Amino acid sequence: MLNVVLPKGSLEKATLELFDAADLPVNRSSSVDYQATIDDPRIASVRILRPQEIPTYVAEGLFDIGITGRDWVEETGSVVESLGELKYSKNTSKPIRMVVAVAGDSAAESVTDLPNGVRVQTEYLGITKKFFEQQGVEANIRLSYGATEAKIPDIADCVVEITETGRALRAAGLKVIDTILTSYTEVVANPVAFADPEKRKAMEQVMTLLNGVLDARGKVLLKLNVDEDHRDAVLAVLPSMKSPTVSPLSGGGYAVESVIEKRTVNLVIPALREAGATDLLEMSISKIVP
Structure with missing residues (x-):
């Protein structure tokens, strides 16, 4: 289809x-x-x-x-x-960012600080041309076929490049002075x-x-048991996407389960144990469909 x-x-x-x-x-x-x-x-x-x-x-x-x-x-x-x-x-x-970057020792702090005639290298000719025009800067924009960040300062004065963490730009001795788009x-x-x-x-x-x-991603299912006396204390410290699921057990007490952030498990599990929870079980999740 x-x-x-x-x-x-x-x-x-x-x-x-x-x-x-x-x-x-x-x-x-x-x-x-x-x-x-x-x-x-x-x-x-x-x-x-x-x-x-x-x-x-x-x-x-x-x-x-x-x-x-x-x-x-x-x-x-x-x-x-x-x-x-x-x-x-x-x-x-994280999203990617399309940024304007210059040499780390450049005095420019934004695109508007760049002089007319500035040499720009990028894979994104259309977006770059439009952005510089909007900023009122006349630019000499040329197509880069890769290794764009390596072309400063001898081939280009600035580059327009995408970055996820900024690591490669920093490693090349560049600094970001503007973000064109984030996506x-x-x-x-x-x-x-x-x-x-x-x-x-x-x-x-x-x-x-x-x-x-x-x-x-980044979430786990936490299951536990708790008796009547400790239920409210346990629920008070148990995070959840919406609200925990609480079901009565045949022998008394309750079974509780909740989806929580994986990064908080190291703090949540000890707190639940101290509040009276027992039989705690952490499980991975493949999908969550609201």
Whole structure:
């Protein structure tokens, strides 16, 4: 039913891991194969291509849905429907930022401090041109084919680059003076396919699975028992997404379970034990679907 295109390159590993966790494993003959399959009746075909190309191909109807970045949707000017953000990137759950960076010893603190004629290197010619024009700075903008941060100061005065943590820019001795846009990975759909009720339903079901995995990341299910005398004290220190589930036990007392942040477990479990909880059990979660 759906022709799907997934990103090759920096987002590839994280995307394939997400689909696998969503019970939509991507099968291909090798890691360099650009054609793949997903054993699911909602998905007819899978291609793996560079994210720069994906918005255009989806807009043209070559694919029904694709995963790319908002940066490439904006750069290509593609007319697509957004099915929503997927909050993951190359290495973290943080969004990427498209930034303007200059040499660390530069006096410039923002783009408006840069002189007319400033030399700019970037992969994003369209977005960069528009941004500098909006800031009233005349710039000599040239296409970079990679290693953009290495071109300061002899080839360029500043660069426009995407960053997740800023580590690579700092390592190159650069500093960020402006942020052009911030975005997560995004699922985009062809407008005609999105208007088809059957395809739209399939898209929404796939998004439910993907978002369910992302919502579960960093969370665990905590189960415990507690007697009547300690119930209120335990519930007072037990965090939850909404409210804990409390069920009576046949022998008296209660079984309690709650979804909590994994990063808080080291503090919550001792506090629950001190409040009177027993038989505590921490369990991993595959998906959370509200």
